[in-house]
Amino acid sequence: MKDEKEITIYDLARHLKISAATVSRSLKDHPGISKSTKKKVQDAAKEMGYRSNNFARNLRKQKTNTIGVIVPKLNSYFVSSAIAGMEKIANENGYNLIISQSQESVKKEIANTVTMFNSRVDGLLVSLAFDTENMDHFDLFIDKNIPVVFFDRVYEDSRCLNIVIDNYKNAYDITSHLIEQGCKRIMHIAGNLTRNVYAERCRGYKDALRDAGYAIDDDLLIVNELSEEAGKELGKKILLMDNKPDAVFVANDVCAANCMQVIKAAGYSIPHDIAFAGFNNDPISKIIEPNLTTVNYPCYNMGEMAMRYLITHLTEKGNINNTNKIVLRSEIVVRNSSLKKQID
Amino acid sequence: MKDEKEITIYDLARHLKISAATVSRSLKDHPGISKSTKKKVQDAAKEMGYRSNNFARNLRKQKTNTIGVIVPKLNSYFVSSAIAGMEKIANENGYNLIISQSQESVKKEIANTVTMFNSRVDGLLVSLAFDTENMDHFDLFIDKNIPVVFFDRVYEDSRCLNIVIDNYKNAYDITSHLIEQGCKRIMHIAGNLTRNVYAERCRGYKDALRDAGYAIDDDLLIVNELSEEAGKELGKKILLMDNKPDAVFVANDVCAANCMQVIKAAGYSIPHDIAFAGFNNDPISKIIEPNLTTVNYPCYNMGEMAMRYLITHLTEKGNINNTNKIVLRSEIVVRNSSLKKQID
DNA sequence: TTTGAAATCGCAACCGATTGCATATAAATT
DNA sequence: AATTTATATGCAATCGGTTGCGATTTCAAA
Numbered sequence: 001m002k003d004e005k006e007i008t009i010y011d012l013a014r015h016l017k018i019s020a021a022t023v024s025r026s027l028k029d030h031p032g033i034s035k036s037t038k039k040k041v042q043d044a045a046k047e048m049g050y051r052s053n054n055f056a057r058n059l060r061k062q063k064t065n066t067i068g069v070i071v072p073k074l075n076s077y078f079v080s081s082a083i084a085g086m087e088k089i090a091n092e093n094g095y096n097l098i099i100s101q102s103q104e105s106v107k108k109e110i111a112n113t114v115t116m117f118n119s120r121v122d123g124l125l126v127s128l129a130f131d132t133e134n135m136d137h138f139d140l141f142i143d144k145n146i147p148v149v150f151f152d153r154v155y156e157d158s159r160c161l162n163i164v165i166d167n168y169k170n171a172y173d174i175t176s177h178l179i180e181q182g183c184k185r186i187m188h189i190a191g192n193l194t195r196n197v198y199a200e201r202c203r204g205y206k207d208a209l210r211d212a213g214y215a216i217d218d219d220l221l222i223v224n225e226l227s228e229e230a231g232k233e234l235g236k237k238i239l240l241m242d243n244k245p246d247a248v249f250v251a252n253d254v255c256a257a258n259c260m261q262v263i264k265a266a267g268y269s270i271p272h273d274i275a276f277a278g279f280n281n282d283p284i285s286k287i288i289e290p291n292l293t294t295v296n297y298p299c300y301n302m303g304e305m306a307m308r309y310l311i312t313h314l315t316e317k318g319n320i321n322n323t324n325k326i327v328l329r330s331e332i333v334v335r336n337s338s339l340k341k342q343i344d
Numbered sequence: 345m346k347d348e349k350e351i352t353i354y355d356l357a358r359h360l361k362i363s364a365a366t367v368s369r370s371l372k373d374h375p376g377i378s379k380s381t382k383k384k385v386q387d388a389a390k391e392m393g394y395r396s397n398n399f400a401r402n403l404r405k406q407k408t409n410t411i412g413v414i415v416p417k418l419n420s421y422f423v424s425s426a427i428a429g430m431e432k433i434a435n436e437n438g439y440n441l442i443i444s445q446s447q448e449s450v451k452k453e454i455a456n457t458v459t460m461f462n463s464r465v466d467g468l469l470v471s472l473a474f475d476t477e478n479m480d481h482f483d484l485f486i487d488k489n490i491p492v493v494f495f496d497r498v499y500e501d502s503r504c505l506n507i508v509i510d511n512y513k514n515a516y517d518i519t520s521h522l523i524e525q526g527c528k529r530i531m532h533i534a535g536n537l538t539r540n541v542y543a544e545r546c547r548g549y550k551d552a553l554r555d556a557g558y559a560i561d562d563d564l565l566i567v568n569e570l571s572e573e574a575g576k577e578l579g580k581k582i583l584l585m586d587n588k589p590d591a592v593f594v595a596n597d598v599c600a601a602n603c604m605q606v607i608k609a610a611g612y613s614i615p616h617d618i619a620f621a622g623f624n625n626d627p628i629s630k631i632i633e634p635n636l637t638t639v640n641y642p643c644y645n646m647g648e649m650a651m652r653y654l655i656t657h658l659t660e661k662g663n664i665n666n667t668n669k670i671v672l673r674s675e676i677v678v679r680n681s682s683l684k685k686q687i688d
Numbered sequence: 689t690t691t692g693a694a695a696t697c698g699c700a701a702c703c704g705a706t707t708g709c710a711t712a713t714a715a716a717t718t
Numbered sequence: 719a720a721t722t723t724a725t726a727t728g729c730a731a732t733c734g735g736t737t738g739c740g741a742t743t744t745c746a747a748a
Contacts (some may be wrong), residue, residue, distance in 0.1 A: 008734055019698045024735055034696060051462050055408070056734035059399035059703045066442075074431060075644075080424035087418060087445055091456070096442045097461055101431055113437075118395050119440055228627065257631050265688075270652075283572065286600050288631050300419070344609075352704055363728045368705055378726060400704030403733045 007050040016044055027052070043318070047315045058120075067310060068121035070112050072104045072129050072153070076254075077282040078299045082151065084123065093311050095122075102129040110137045117141065123299025123310045128153040130192045130225075146314050151306045153195050161313075161323055163306045165330040167197050169253070170295040171204025174277045174332045175291070176248060179212045181276055181340050183247035187220040189234060189259075190251050198223075201251050201279065219247055224255070231255035235262025238274075246274055253278035257288040260337070276337040290336035299326050351394040355484045361389055371396070378479045402464075411654060412441045412465035414456050416448045416473050418495070420598075421626040421641045423471070424497065429647025430469065436653050437468075446473040454481045461485065463549035467654045472497040474536045474569075491657050498540050505657075505667055509674040511541050514639040515548025518593060518621045518676045521637070523556045525684050527591035527619055531564040533578060533603075534595050542567075542669040545595050545623065564589055568599070579606025582618075590618055591682070597622035601632040604681070634680035642672050 009023040016023070018037070019108035025033045026041035028299055044050075058064050067090055071079045083099065090097050098119060102109035109129045116124060117140050124141055126148060135155050141148050142159050144157055154162040178186050188205045191198040206216055222237075224230040231254065237245060239262070256278035260270060270290055278294040285292035305326060336342050354369040360367070369377045370385035370435070378390060388394075401409050409581040411434055415423045423449035427443065434441050442463060446453035453473045460468060461484045468485055470492060479499050485492050486503050522530050532549040535542040550560055566581075568574040575598065583606070594600035604614060614620055615635055622629055622638040629636035649670060679685050 006734090010734075020735080021699075021737075022697055025697085028736090030737095031723085032696065037696080053403070053734050054401045054463060055403040056703085057736080059397070059403055059705095059734085060736045062703075064399075074428040075421070075424040077419070080419040083443075084418040084445060087443060091444055091459075096459075097444075098440045098442055099427075099431060100441075101428060115440075119398060130348050170379070254627070261631065283598070284628055287605065287628050289633055296451055350704090354704075364705080365707075365729075366727055368707085369727085374707095376726065381726080385704090397704050403735095404704080404706045406733075456735085467711075 005049050006053070007045075008053070009050075012041060012044055012048065012050060015048070016040060019332065031194060064120050064122050065094065066098055066121050067307070068116035068119065068124045069097055069099045070102055070109060070124065070126045071118065072102050072127060072260060074101050076285075077190075078152070078280055078297065081299035082303035082306075085300040085305075086307040087303075088199070089304050089307040089311065095307075095311060102132075104130045107134045112138045113140065120315055121146070123147045123149070125149050125151060125306050125310060127151055128155060128195065130195065133194055147310060149306050149310050151302055153197055156196070161221070161309060162325045163302055163309070163328065164196070164325065165295075165302075165328050167200035168204040168207075170279070170330055170332060171201035171249070172208045173204075173293060174210035174293065175205045176212070177332060177334060178247045178249060178275055178277060178338055179208065179214070181247075181271070181275060181338055184214075185217070185220060185243070185245045186214075186247040186249060187222070187238075187245035188249050188251075189222050189226070189255060190222060191226045193223060197284065198251055205249060219243075226250070226252040226255040228254055228258045232262055233260025235259040235266075238263060244274065247271075247276070248274060249277045251279050253282035253285045253292060253294055254278045256292055256294075257282075257284050260288055260292070260309075271338050272335065272342060275340075278331050278337075281333055285333075285335070288337070290342070293335045293338035294333050296331055296333050299329055302328055350397070351389075351392050352397070353394075356385060356394060358389055359392065360384060360572075375440050395486065405579065408464050409438060410442055410463065410465050411467050411469060411651065412460035412463065413441055413443045413469045414446055414453060415443070415462065415471045416446050418443070420447050421628075422496070422624055422641065425643035426471075426647035426650075426688050429644040430651040431647075433648050433655065435653040439651075439655060446476075448474045450476045457481045457484065465490070465592075466658055467491045467493070469493050469495060469650050469654060471495055472499060474539065477538055491654060493650050493654050495646055497541055500540070502668060505645055505653060507653070507672065508540070508668045508669065509639075509641060509646075509672050511544035512548040512551075512605055514623070514674055514676060515545035515593070516552045517548075518623075518637065518639060519549045519552035519646055520556070521676060521678060522591045522593060522619055522621060523558070525591075525615070525619060525682055528558075529561070529564060529589040530558075530588070530591040530593060531566070531582075531589035532595075533566050533568060533570070535567065535570045550569065550595060563587075570594070570599040571595040572598055572602045575602025576606055579603040579610075582607060583610050584638060588618065591615075591620070592618060593621045595623050597624045597626035597629045597636060597638055600636055600638075601626075601628050604629060604632055604636070615680065615682050615684060623680075625677055629677075629679070632681070634686070637679045637682035638677050640675055640677050642674055646672055 009020045012023045013020040023041050027036040073079060087097055101111040102112060106129055109132055136158055138148050149161045151163040154164055190202045209216055256276055260276050263274060264270060268274055276292060278292045281294045281296040285294045307337050353364045356367045357364040369387050370382040417423060431441055444456040446456060450473055453476055479501055482492050493505045495507040498508055534546045537543050553560055600620055604620050607618060612618055620636060622636045625640040627637045629638045
């Protein structure tokens with residue numbers, strides 16, 4: 001088991017009989033060093049197995065080459081896809097990722113924020129917890145000019161970039177689609193309405209109803225956790241309703257699919273008795289039967305975009321950030337769960 | 345926009361008219377410092393908004409408090425759950441995570457390994473890519489005594505810990521279950537057989553057949569990518585077979601579910617015409633109809649265990665590692681996709 | 689040959705925390 | 719009161735790179 005000591009620029013310097021400064025500059029391709037010297041240094045570095053020490057470098061440069069990511073939960077289709085996209089871009093650009101989960105709790109989110117701050121990340125990518133109600137814990141970063149980018153679950157703040165899809169329009173479209181299919185009592189299941197994504201989807205739902213001349217019935221709006229369990233609960237609740245909806249638009253596919261199962265098991269036919277629509281285009285939406293009408297959410301792409309933007313922003317410091325919001329393309333995907341005339 | 349300078353222990357020292365050494369020791373709760381001094385320092389630190397500089401610390405201590413994680417893909421149920429578990433434990437113990445994906449390619453895996461090495465992670469958690477065939481790229485770590493822990497897709501090496509489930513037994517059990525249900529031509533779909541998980545599952549499948557006195561038919565063993573697309577392809581392939589199987593045991597739920605859909609769409613009845621079984625207990629297995637018989641894989645738990653082990657190992661350096669393999673409990677979950685007598 | 693600009697390179701001071709060893713003070717012992 | 723023994727704290731070197739500024743060398747123009 002070899003356990004050799006780490007080679008430093010001083011070792012290289014001694015070996016080549018030049019100064020450590022020259023070694024450092026050569027390795028960084030500094031213009032003031034002659035080509036021949038650079039080559040000599042770089043060759044020796046390779047040969048001797050030198051690897052640069054990031055701590056020394058970071059300590060000196062006050063920069064970490066690390067991006068922090070805070071998400072509610074890692075194990076969801078949306079989040080894991082988005083992070084996959086982020087990792088790809090970060091990796092390509094030589095940045096590291098440190099990731100933590102808020103578990104849908106502001107408290108943890110704040111703790112994670114502090115950790116990230118102390119780890120001195122160069123930038124932060126955040127999708128907010130269910131119950132986050134203000135930005136105070138991000139002031140740490142903003143005050144220090146460390147860029148914070150929100151994606152999906154965002155907080156509108158002129159100092160931070162938001163990357164989103166048009167939740168309003170998609171919800172409006174999907175509700176309109178249900179209306180076109182002849183549905184009269186359309187229910188909507190939302191997540192916590194302080195979160196933009198759910199608030200926007202809810203607004204789209206209501207506006208679509210209103211524009212179609214429908215009344216808005218508060219009994220048809222439910223807020224829950226959008227989890228598997230919440231979906232099952234929802235199904236039971238619907239079964240107990242006297243005046244049942246003839247369509248249910250859920251703000252997330254997982255919840256929708258689990259609800260559908262309960263409804264189906266009780267003998268109702270989807271979409272004939274009750275039509276369903278979800279959100280996200282989770283793989284589950286293509287498995288549940290009938291296949292779930294949903295919104296195609298560009299998760300991976302959103303992760304890529306967010307990271308790309310952040311890195312560009314960090315690299316071109318001079319270039320003042322004048323972008324405040326990026327809206328990615330997304331569109332509804334109509335499947336059999338909402339179609340009176342089935343396709344196959 | 346305040347952009348105050350960072351407070352260091354020297355600032356605290358000057359402010360309190362004591363030495364930086366004392367400040368450092370006080371903050372770390374060193375035994376040789378009086379309680380009163382400690383309190384004074386800690387209070388001042390809080391008040392002045394001091395935050396410790398990890399680079400300086402790491403540089404000095406030659407330790408990073410960072411764990412590297414390399415996985416094939418982030419966006420799968422298994423991986424995202426496992427990472428969620430890892431993050432939880434790491435977070436609780438003050439470690440950071442840096443995560444990267446090999447995208448199922450050794451080449452990327454090697455590149456990521458190097459990056460991790462240069463980031464000087466304190467330890468590495470790895471689930472191997474499809475096509476990794478040797479350990480050479482981990483020698484960097486092993487030679488330096490940096491612990492490497494493999495989980496799920498492991499490589500048997502006496503110098504590294506493996507955390508797995510009993511893939512063999514589960515596959516054996518699930519195959520036996522299919523046999524008990526009266527299936528005669530049981531097909532198995534595996535992933536790349538150089539990967540332990542798929543090799544073991546395949547072995548379990550074969551042994552179960554053999555023990556039941558069945559012949560092993562090579563036509564009934566297929567290796568594919570186990571992806572959604574592969575599942576659909578598989579379905580088509582089965583439909584074209586002259587002598588169709590009466591059961592299909594797939595090494596992963598996603599592939600199984602997608603295959604089932606194709607088979608169902610062609611008018612076959614599951615499980616009467618063809619029974620199905622999968623692996624992982626992915627949420628999808630509870631949505632597909634009929635619900636999929638599968639193996640309950642403790643993903644989250646495996647992530648927790650792997651991280652916990654690694655951290656313990658790092659903390660108690662003296663304690664020489666004498667564990668070579670940890671097998672987590674897992675068991676088959678029988679559902680309607682394989683039951684001739686349906687349950688509800 | 690001289691000279692001045694350009695091209696190279698080295699000196700040494702950082703960056704911020706840790707820690708072995710020495711020192712100073714306080715408490716305990718004889 | 720003198721001497722040990724604890725208890726507290728400080729000194730200064732160290733971790734490995736980076737970089738402003740000054741020194742030296744090179745080379746061509748005068």
